[in-house]
Amino acid sequence: MAQGVSKLARKRRGAGAGASTEARGRTAAVAEERWSGRHLLQLRGMTAGALRDLLVRARGYEEALEGAVAADGAVAPVTAELRGRVVANLFFEDSTRTRVSFSVAARRLGAETIDLTSVGSSASKGETVGDTAANVAAMGVDALVIRHRSSGAGHLVVRTLERYEGGAGSGGRVCSVVNAGDGRHEHPTQGLLDIYTLAERFGRLKSFDLDGLTVAIVGDAGSSRVARSDIAGMTALGARVICVGPPGLVPSGLTSLGCEVSHELDSVLPRLDAVNVLRIQFERHEVGAGAQKAENRAPATSSNVIASVREYAELYGINTRRLGRMKKHAVVMHPGPINRGVELTAEVADSQRSMVLRQVTHGVAVRMAVLSACMSGKVAKGSYGQRAKEGVGA
Ligand code: CP
Numbered sequence: 001m002a003q004g005v006s007k008l009a010r011k012r013r014g015a016g017a018g019a020s021t022e023a024r025g026r027t028a029a030v031a032e033e034r035w036s037g038r039h040l041l042q043l044r045g046m047t048a049g050a051l052r053d054l055l056v057r058a059r060g061y062e063e064a065l066e067g068a069v070a071a072d073g074a075v076a077p078v079t080a081e082l083r084g085r086v087v088a089n090l091f092f093e094d095s096t097r098t099r100v101s102f103s104v105a106a107r108r109l110g111a112e113t114i115d116l117t118s119v120g121s122s123a124s125k126g127e128t129v130g131d132t133a134a135n136v137a138a139m140g141v142d143a144l145v146i147r148h149r150s151s152g153a154g155h156l157v158v159r160t161l162e163r164y165e166g167g168a169g170s171g172g173r174v175c176s177v178v179n180a181g182d183g184r185h186e187h188p189t190q191g192l193l194d195i196y197t198l199a200e201r202f203g204r205l206k207s208f209d210l211d212g213l214t215v216a217i218v219g220d221a222g223s224s225r226v227a228r229s230d231i232a233g234m235t236a237l238g239a240r241v242i243c244v245g246p247p248g249l250v251p252s253g254l255t256s257l258g259c260e261v262s263h264e265l266d267s268v269l270p271r272l273d274a275v276n277v278l279r280i281q282f283e284r285h286e287v288g289a290g291a292q293k294a295e296n297r298a299p300a301t302s303s304n305v306i307a308s309v310r311e312y313a314e315l316y317g318i319n320t321r322r323l324g325r326m327k328k329h330a331v332v333m334h335p336g337p338i339n340r341g342v343e344l345t346a347e348v349a350d351s352q353r354s355m356v357l358r359q360v361t362h363g364v365a366v367r368m369a370v371l372s373a374c375m376s377g378k379v380a381k382g383s384y385g386q387r388a389k390e391g392v393g394a
Pocket of ligand 1: 337
């Protein structure tokens with residue numbers, strides 16, 4: 001990791017030497033507990049130490065990116081630690097932020113990138129995601145970044161790759177798998193960048209300790225992989241998380257994930273340090289119609305779980321009036337894409353209290369950290385299945 005940090009960034013980090021003994025102690029403890037995963041499929045089950053390890057790595061890269069800009073006006077690449085390695089983006093669902101961010105992250109690390117989408121790939125001929133992934137890995141690709149509409153697609157790919165590893169033609173290579181969003185399951189790098197954004201906003205970049213912070217996830221939490229990653233990661237680091245929305249979008253069963261559930265946004269607002277606002281994921285509400293719309297490349301706009309989008313916006317949309325009811329320091333986050341005028345107003349999205357673009361910026365450093373950690377060769381002993389049973393979340 002140290003090789004990824006510029007001289008200027010190291011100097012800046014040194015400027016933080018006045019931090020309290022307690023904070024320095026926590027940072028030292030963070031440095032001792034190392035991430036040893038080869039894949040990142042979910043945040044659920046990861047220890048606070050493993051999460052902090054990734055976030056500390058991300059902080060180093062972010063400082064290096066800022067340092068590189070300040071030093072010579074150019075930022076590419078920040079480090080050559082993945083020179084000669086290939087990262088393949090396999091995106092079977094649309095994406096703007098995640099796909100571009102992984103590409104930028106891989107290039108900043110000196111890796112080459114290739115992009116495959118369902119349009120133009122042999123997925124259209126009925127090839128399974130497991131077979132597609134195994135074939136791409138067989139070309140000597142070092143990491144697969146996968147987005148897929150099916151929950152658990154990343155786990156399926158890992159198990160498929162394990163069948164071929166060590167066999168004829170594998171050349172002893174191992175390939176990492178990073179989940180870039182699978183159905184309603186998880187979006188782990190989004191969870192990490194959301195945590196990073198909170199930590200920056202509340203001065204917790206040394207410890208990544210979210211103790212004492214209350215975060216509401218407002219909107220379609222039941223359909224949301226972002227919500228599941230946020231709940232897992234934020235609660236592991238000490239935050240209180242409340243999912244807020246109508247019962248059709250925020251079922252009470254979500255409490256089993258370790259969050260509170262509320263259907264009354266206005267009564268929750270005064271408790272909040274941050275609100276993470278979710279898009280209504282119409283495409284996941286009506287399975288048949290959603291799939292049809294996805295094929296036709298037109299966004300789905302109807303839902304069988306909420307009666308009226310206008311009424312939803314009135315009851316749960318974040319507007320300036322609601323922003324005024326939150327704590328003075330409270331901020332607004334959104335993973336994107338935003339439907340302005342539905343889950344939040346344009347005025348809020350573009351306000352000083354909106355962290356939306358800051359989240360996107362942090363995504364690059366977070367994904368650099370994840371790619372670097374997964375591809376660094378520090379592969380935990382045992383198969384993926386064994387490690388999953390031992391509680392390693394990814
Ligand atoms: N936040 C997020 O996953 O955005 P994209 O769908 O554009 O990648």
